[in-house]
Amino acid sequence: xxxxxxxxxxxxxxxxxxxxxxxxxxxxxxxxxxxxxxxxxxxxxxxxxxxxxxxxxxxxxxxxxxxxxxxxxxxxxxxxxxxxxxxxxxxxxxxxxxxxxxxxxxxxxxxxxxxxxxxxxxxxxxxxxxxxxxxxxxxxxxxxxxxxxxxxxxxxxxxxxxxxxxxxxxxxxxxxxxxxxxxxxxxxxxxxxxxxxxxxxxxxxxxxxxxxxxxxxxxxxxxxxxxxxxxxxxxxxxxxxxxxxxxxxxxxxxxxxxxxxxxxxxxxxxxxxxxxxxxxxxxxxxxxxxxxxxxxxxxxxxxxxxxxxxxxxxxxxxxxxxxxxxxxxxxxxxxxxxxxxxxxxxxxxxxxxxxxxxxxxxxxxxxxxxxxxxxxxxxxxxxxxxxxxxxxxxxxxxxxxxxxxxxxxxxxxxxxxxxxxxxxxxxxxxxxxxxxxxxxxxxxxxxxxxxxxxxxxxxxxxxxxxxxxxxxxxxxxxxxxxxxxxxxxxxxxxxxxxxxxxxxxx
Amino acid sequence: xxxxxxxxxxxxxxxxxxxxxxxxxxxxxxxxxxxxxxxxxxxxxxxxxxxxxxxxxxxxxxxxxxxxxxxxxxxxxxxxxxxxxxxxxxxxxxxxxxxxxxxxxxxxxxxxxxxxxxxxxxxxxxxxxxxxxxxxxxxxxxxxxxxxxxxxxxxxxxxxxxxxxxxxxxxxxxxxxxxxxxxxxxxxxxxxxxxxxxxxxxxxxxxxxxxxxxxxxxxxxxxxxxxxxxxxxxxxxxxxxxxxxxxxxxxxxxxxxxxxxxxxxxxxxxxxxxxxxxxxxxxxxxxxxxxxxxxxxxxxxxxxxxxxxxxxxxxxxxxxxxxxxxxxxxxxxxxxxxxxxxxxxxxxxxxxxxxxxxxxxxxxxxxxxxxxxx
Numbered sequence: 001x002x003x004x005x006x007x008x009x010x011x012x013x014x015x016x017x018x019x020x021x022x023x024x025x026x027x028x029x030x031x032x033x034x035x036x037x038x039x040x041x042x043x044x045x046x047x048x049x050x051x052x053x054x055x056x057x058x059x060x061x062x063x064x065x066x067x068x069x070x071x072x073x074x075x076x077x078x079x080x081x082x083x084x085x086x087x088x089x090x091x092x093x094x095x096x097x098x099x100x101x102x103x104x105x106x107x108x109x110x111x112x113x114x115x116x117x118x119x120x121x122x123x124x125x126x127x128x129x130x131x132x133x134x135x136x137x138x139x140x141x142x143x144x145x146x147x148x149x150x151x152x153x154x155x156x157x158x159x160x161x162x163x164x165x166x167x168x169x170x171x172x173x174x175x176x177x178x179x180x181x182x183x184x185x186x187x188x189x190x191x192x193x194x195x196x197x198x199x200x201x202x203x204x205x206x207x208x209x210x211x212x213x214x215x216x217x218x219x220x221x222x223x224x225x226x227x228x229x230x231x232x233x234x235x236x237x238x239x240x241x242x243x244x245x246x247x248x249x250x251x252x253x254x255x256x257x258x259x260x261x262x263x264x265x266x267x268x269x270x271x272x273x274x275x276x277x278x279x280x281x282x283x284x285x286x287x288x289x290x291x292x293x294x295x296x297x298x299x300x301x302x303x304x305x306x307x308x309x310x311x312x313x314x315x316x317x318x319x320x321x322x323x324x325x326x327x328x329x330x331x332x333x334x335x336x337x338x339x340x341x342x343x344x345x346x347x348x349x350x351x352x353x354x355x356x357x358x359x360x361x362x363x364x365x366x367x368x369x370x371x372x373x374x375x376x377x378x379x380x381x382x383x384x385x386x387x388x389x390x391x392x393x394x395x396x397x398x399x400x401x402x403x404x405x406x407x408x409x410x411x412x413x414x415x416x417x418x419x420x421x422x423x424x425x426x427x428x429x430x431x432x433x434x435x436x437x438x439x440x441x442x443x444x445x446x447x448x449x450x451x452x453x454x455x456x457x458x459x460x461x462x463x464x465x466x467x468x469x470x471x472x473x474x475x476x477x478x479x480x481x482x483x484x485x486x487x488x489x490x491x492x493x494x495x496x497x498x499x500x501x502x503x504x505x506x
Numbered sequence: 507x508x509x510x511x512x513x514x515x516x517x518x519x520x521x522x523x524x525x526x527x528x529x530x531x532x533x534x535x536x537x538x539x540x541x542x543x544x545x546x547x548x549x550x551x552x553x554x555x556x557x558x559x560x561x562x563x564x565x566x567x568x569x570x571x572x573x574x575x576x577x578x579x580x581x582x583x584x585x586x587x588x589x590x591x592x593x594x595x596x597x598x599x600x601x602x603x604x605x606x607x608x609x610x611x612x613x614x615x616x617x618x619x620x621x622x623x624x625x626x627x628x629x630x631x632x633x634x635x636x637x638x639x640x641x642x643x644x645x646x647x648x649x650x651x652x653x654x655x656x657x658x659x660x661x662x663x664x665x666x667x668x669x670x671x672x673x674x675x676x677x678x679x680x681x682x683x684x685x686x687x688x689x690x691x692x693x694x695x696x697x698x699x700x701x702x703x704x705x706x707x708x709x710x711x712x713x714x715x716x717x718x719x720x721x722x723x724x725x726x727x728x729x730x731x732x733x734x735x736x737x738x739x740x741x742x743x744x745x746x747x748x749x750x751x752x753x754x755x756x757x758x759x760x761x762x763x764x765x766x767x768x769x770x771x772x773x774x775x776x777x778x779x780x781x782x783x784x785x786x787x788x789x790x791x792x793x794x795x796x797x798x799x800x801x802x803x804x805x806x807x808x809x810x811x812x813x814x815x816x817x818x819x820x821x822x823x824x825x826x827x828x829x830x831x832x833x834x835x836x837x838x839x840x841x842x843x844x845x846x847x848x849x850x851x852x853x854x855x856x857x858x859x860x861x862x863x864x865x866x867x868x869x870x871x872x873x874x875x876x877x878x879x880x
Contacts, residue, residue: 317532322596322624326654329537329597333560336533343531430524 055121064114097130147283159263169250222262239452240271256490272453281409302404311428319432338388344429536591539653542638544604556653599657613711627675635694667735685839707833715831736763761793
């Protein structure tokens with residue numbers, strides 16, 4: 001059985017598509033043109049065709065255009081005009097984006113994106129006025145990545161809003177913005193953003209190539225895109241960061257990373273991203289370095305706890321009773337005394353219940369979701385112990401590891417942390433600590449083999465980069481971290497010239 | 507394709523191996539906390555094991571089982587026949603030897619436990635006056651779990667440095683190194699309590715003599731450095747410098763707290779052999795009768811000298827006793843072996859030389875502070 005990757009990852013020279021020369025042209029006659037448009041768009045219910053005497057026809061799709069602009073700047077300007085040409089109409093309209101196209105395909109594309117077609121009887125061209133309006137919600141605080149100190153604004157589903165947010169953070173002409181269209185049926189706009197002069201050209205090229213060579217039917221969310229274009233789609237570990245925080249996105253760009261924003265998705269993609277960076281929060285930059293370091297160490301301890309605590313319980317109770325401290329021995333064996341199952345089964349059962357609660361809490365409407373916490377925490381927990389299905393101590397361990405897994409700032413990575421616990425528990429139940437070690441080695445080797453846009457995933461620990469370690473599981477003061485991480489291979493390495501931390505005392 | 511199949515097969519086959527692993531589920535095993543070895547009356551050895559079991563009634567009870575057999579494993583099988591749970595030795599904390607057994611030979615028992623990978627090398631070993639079975643089987647009024655109790659008793663005294671450390675690791679090391687003999691604490695039952703009563707001295711694997719528990723301080727001083735704990739000594743009147751006492755009394759007890767001791771052993775003459783033992787001791791005086799005049803620095807100097815002399819006498823006495831019974835628990839032989847080239851020392855050879863060994867004890871006792879309250 002051979003796994004086939006969904007796309008070709010090898011770099012091939014970009015083939016510039018030849019522009020369609022022999023496309024259908026617009027018919028000059030009024031009725032012919034209307035019929036042409038109706039055929040091409042399958043005559044939808046919201047296609048509005050309006051004739052303005054003597055020879056002007058306006059066609060647009062309702063709900064996609066701004067009604068006010070249509071009335072004030074187009075219809076009122078076109079009324080009572082005679083013997084016009086497309087060029088004069090283009091000049092007469094008081095709106096910024098006006099074009100004249102002769103090809104049918106282009107006109108169809110622009111009408112479904114929200115343009116108004118203005119056709120003059122007898123001319124094989126159409127004037128296209130772009131007055132798009134898109135429904136989008138207003139800006140709100142990022143719900144999945146909330147933080148105490150820092151900006152309280154998150155991306156929303158509109159591409160143009162998101163880009164304007166980024167441009168507000170980085171007011172620089174070096175901020176490059178390239179547009180791609182992905183999806184044969186959805187024609188989703190994707191923006192590729194990077195800082196010219198910081199980001200590595202090779203990386204930009206390879207990302208550009210990965211996007212253009214992507215043949216997708218539909219692209220609904222950026223998570224799909226990131227899974228399609230990352231280095232190893234089969235790995236459980238995400239290799240690109242999905243974030244809904246514009247400040248984190250901009251910080252990434254300024255460190256030489258490359259960003260992708262998908263229209264209609266509130267999560268932006270940042271790459272390359274190393275494993276360690278998934279456990280950093282943007283808030284770490286805003287706090288004093290001591291506190292940020294403490295928070296990061298706390299998070300890394302939490303991961304270890306979350307992944308290994310339950311397996312160690314299972315391994316110690318099933319095979320290695322020798323390692324249990326003497327003071328722990330009696331309470332542990334007494335709490336286990338009533339449990340009829342072996343420790344593996346007990347642990348898996350409890351982990352399963354916790355996962356059920358989490359999944360139910362995520363799926364249910366917010367109002368009911370709160371009751372799930374009460375039901376799960378109090379009722380199931382105490383009842384399970386009293387019924388003698390699980391031991392008290394395991395309940396604490398499982399709750400602790402579930403709690404610890406929620407400290408991961410990236411939700412995607414938090415999911416992985418929760419998932420990889422299960423095989424380790426099973427291995428611990430089969431082979432004890434040897435099984436845990438086997439799993440640990442397997443995960444470590446897997447992580448070592450991963451890459452993110454070709455950059456080593458375990459950077460800065462492997463390959464070791466001492467300077468980058470200053471901002472990894474600890475955060476040194478800002479003057480010590482004046483260099484951009486080697487992970488991104490930035491064209492310009494220095495962020496700024498570090499001055500002495502304390503001015504010299506005179 | 508073939509490659510993946512191979513790995514999948516390997517994974518599948520290795521998962522079957524999990525059936526071969528022996529499980530020891532905590533609530534299905536009986537944890538031995540103490541094992542006491544005695545000489546058997548009919549067969550070679552008698553073993554008394556203190557086993558902790560956990561029952562579904564949320565109670566843990568302690569079973570004490572005495573069996574007799576020729577081998578240790580045979581004893582375990584015999585004990586297993588009396589218990590509902592499998593006996594394991596991984597949580598064993600203390601091994602006790604009956605005095606009679608210790609006077610024969612412990613070689614077999616040290617090897618036995620050293621070779622068992624399940625037995626921790628950090629467990630303590632001790633000798634019980636007379637036999638272990640009565641000590642373990644006695645129903646003490648205030649002691650709930652005798653296994654825990656004896657372990658805690660030894661542990662706290664050893665960590666406070668009141669007693670020499672007799673872990674399996676150290677004992678085995680001393681036993682197998684040439685020019686060093688083993689020593690273990692002696693415990694006994696005193697009415698409703700268990701107490702330490704002395705130090706057992708061994709020659710090879712055989713217990714040859716014992717020292718009173720008070721002397722453990724001197725033994726520790728000579729064996730290695732000393733960093734905590736306090737000690738009491740009696741100064742005789744004739745040793746006292748004149749003018750130190752406000753009113754004459756025959757004996758002055760003094761308690762000091764040794765902060766740091768430094769031991770230096772020098773071989774001066776390889777033929778006799780003769781050693782110089784230089785001990786530097788810094789201490790605080792914790793308790794002293796008020797008729798001692800400590801206000802004058804001159805007198806304090808003299809007091810230091812007196813204590814030094816007193817300590818030197820005591821240490822010489824302890825060493826002399828050990829020499830008499832040919833038990834080198836201090837490791838003079840190791841020093842000799844490391845200093846003399848091609849000595850080709852064997853245990854027997856050293857024990858011959860050890861009898862005639864001369865040790866010059868020089869003690870430098872310094873009182874850092876006096877009148878310290880704890």
